[in-house]
Amino acid sequence: MEISNREKAAAIQNSIETETLEQIGLINPRSYRQHNINVADGFQAILGLHDLMPMEKVYTNVIRAFQDGDIGFVHVDYHLFEPTVAFDIHRFENGLSVEHWDNLQVNTKKVNKSGRTMTDGKTKSVDHHLTEDNKKLAAAFVNEVMVGRNFSLAEKYFNGDVLIQHNPYMGDGVSEFFNVLAEWKNEGKEQVYVAVQKVLGEGNFVLVLSEGYVGTTHSAFYDLYRIENNKIIEHWDVVEEIPSLENQKNTNGKF
Template sequence: MEISNSEKAAAIQNSIETSTLSQIGLINPKSYKQHNVNVADGFDAILALHDLMPMEKVYTNVIRAFQDGDIGFVHVDYYLFEPTVAFDIHRFENGLSVEHWDNLQTNPKRVNKSGRTMVDGKTKAIDHHLTEENKKLASTFVNDVLVGKNFDKAQDYFNGDVLIQHNPNMGDGVSEFIKVLKDEEQIYTSVHRVLGEGNFVLVLSEGYMENLHCAFYDLYRIENNKIIEHWDVIEEIPSLENQKNTNGKF
């Protein structure tokens, strides 16, 4: 029985802890395009990276797993070289992953002002018949409010000030979200990809945070056509001369 793309993506990431990536046979060993610009292209580069990890400390815990067509994407609590939270995305052809994107951030291992961690909260997608509608809502919000800086329009995408927040530097609430984005000089310049399953939508964006070139992966949970919950992972994008492949972050 063929497993789903979300299950395959989860299995690939979980195999880091068990050192079984070669055995599970879910990555194309001859054609694997890498968008983590800190890792060289190809399957062998992944195996070499895993060999450097402190395996006595390494763990992987896939918290959320979704799929969108030929894409499987997961939200993971890791210990790799340090406590880490990440989103990993795999594109599958003929049952095998042939392309990978990710975004990683150090996990502070503390709760935010509202007592939430970077990974707790709802995990299961519902409202699968609304996937495209929810993708459009989240995409329009990011393009209109965050990229377009039309912060006065934020009220159109939320139920009042209600927002369950998992960013470690923020508390709950829409007003808090917008205020911290401004205070931390988190500037969105473009949206590159929108993935969704049911009421969960992941938006991949580019921009700057305190003048550092960054990738923003924002996961939104939507309820009754309003954004209700938010998780994110932010990672600095190294300069071109320091990137280990030429495929680009996005």
């Protein structure tokens, strides 16, 4: 029986630990477009990267797995070269992954102000009939509030001050979220969202890929939102620097 795209994406990422990427046969060896711009294009480049990893330390733990049409996307707790949290996205054609995006951040391995980690919390999607509505809601929040910087509009996207927060440097609450953003601005490391690049969702989980800056550092923001009763209730994120063009190892672009 054909497995789902979410299951395929999870299997691909889990194969890093088991060193079975070639054997599982879920990546097209002749056509694999890579958007991790720290890695060269193509399937062989992935195999070469795995050869460099300290395999005695490597583990993969797929925490969440979702699918949106021909795309499977996963939230992963890794040890690759160091403890890492990532989102990995695969686009499938004829059952095989032909395109990959990801965003990686060092895992602090500490709880945040509210005792939460970067990956704990709800894991299973519900309300599948509301997928498109939830994607529109999350996209509107990021476009209006984060990109548009219309912070006064934020209240319509939340149930009062309720926000379960997994960012390692924040605690729970909508007010806490915006207070910390203001603190970072005063410290010269403001998070500036410039454009939403991609929106993926399944049921009440929506992943929004955005481009912007942390201070002056060109960055990619991957924000995962859990939505309940048409309000954002939980948030996970991964932020990664986008290297300059001369330091990119493929020409496909981050997004």
